[in-house]
Amino acid sequence: MARFLKRGLSADAVEAADAKVRATVEAILADVKARGDAAIRNLSKKFDNWEPANFRLNDQEIERAISQVSKRDLEDIKFAQAQVRNFAQKQRDTMQDLEVETLPGVILGHRHIPVNAVGCYVPGGRYPMVASAHMSIVTARVAGVKRIIACAPPHHGGPHPAIVAAMHFGGADEIYVLGGVQAVAAMSLGTDTIKPVDMIVGPGNAYVAEAKRQLFGRIGIDLLAGPTETLIIADDSVDAEICATDLLGQAEHGPTSPAVLITNSEKLAKDTIAEVERLLTILPTADAAGQAWKDYGEVIVCDSVDEMVSEADRVASEHVQVMTRDPDYFLKHMTNYGALFLGPRTNVAYGDKVIGTNHTLPTKKNARFTGGLWVGKFIKTCTYQKVLTDEASAMIGEYCSRLCVLEGFLGHAEQANIRVRRYGGRNIAYATAAE
Secondary structure, three states, X not given: OOEEEEOOOOHHHHHHHHHHHHHHHHHHHHHHHHHOHHHHHHHHHHHHOOOOOOOEOOHHHHHHHHHOOOHHHXXXXXXXXXXXXXXXXXXXXXXXXXXXXXXXXXXXXXEEEEOOEEEEEOOOOOOOOHHHHHHHHHHHHHHOOOEEEEEEOOOOOOOOHHHHXXXXXHOOOEEEEOOHHHHHHHHHHOOOOOOOOXXXXXXXXXXXXXXXXXXXXXXXXXXXXXXXXXXXXXXXXXXXXXXXXXXXXXXXXXXXXXXXXXXXXXXXXXXXXXXXXXXXXXXXXXXXHHHHHHHHEEEEEOOOHHHHHHHHHHHOOOEEEEEOOOHHHHXXXXXXXXXXXXXXXXXXXXXXXXXXXXXXXXXXXXXXXOOOOOHHHHEEEEEEEEEOOHHHHHHHHHHHHHHHHHHOXXXXXXXXXXXXXXXXXXXXXXXXXXX
């Protein structure tokens, strides 16, 4: 039976924190809906001390920002975007339009249609998340989205040059220096100066994720991608140093980022706990990583590999790093995860920054019912039908008529009956079932 050597905050404590976030976000969204640009300006000044004449960057400002990025950094950004673009294109190529004759004279089909306008949020609070621009903007462009706008918060009193470069080279049509819930609200609800979009994508802190949750329905969202989560699944084929390094490498995202180890080796579990404490004495980002480990870190010891699979599916983590003798066993048997990183030669940071898979992934157990951001999230699969012959329309109409009457939908039945009369030459009494 699985047993905890370390546990994080209780579910009640987490829920209390979530409730405070919900209330704060609800008030901000109501303010933006009521006051538009005035609310955006006030909120930006309040939270980011940022109140420019125009939140949108013009061409000269974009060029100025890019000029501040080193040649090496620009090359690295373009390399990462090429990997994301290539994988997104391969995914897009698997999505084929369909048209098939299912019965004589009956044509059914679907088309893959890109969303018209998308807003991409790029986090930039504790860390400027340059890579998030690749994941959302590049992927939306590959999908064929017509209008892509992007928002990122100010950094040290202005636009972050590398984020602006990534947004520009990724293909953003409009770039705004605007952060937090106010950015998500502006893109979703629209203001006098920002035309609303149809869909919001991108990761963010708990407030950004909650804003997307509350706005869903008025606009589309990719998924709820809140504070980063990482799960390490390991056996004694690896050591405590690599486990602790991979746990803290994601815990540094922020003080509410869960970091969990599942193992069938009690020695590895205890050694990893000790190694985490050692690394926290030398890790430059130990303030955030240490708080995350204290409040959200967990270590679970299992009796078997199958129990490790079961516990991992229960946790349903955003990132799952598998370092076992047979990592493919988890690929074959796990069902709840945002993304898998199989074997010690890869890691979550590769996926976060450069390897080509998308790093916007489900958190808070949402991996039970959705995958992460990919090119298909920007595409609507829309069906259509055609009936080519009188005989086919009359034949389908008879079945439809009876099924509608079965449910009591007599107006529906008449939609079928009128066609049975016209195309089948049958006299059916009004609002009755075709015999």
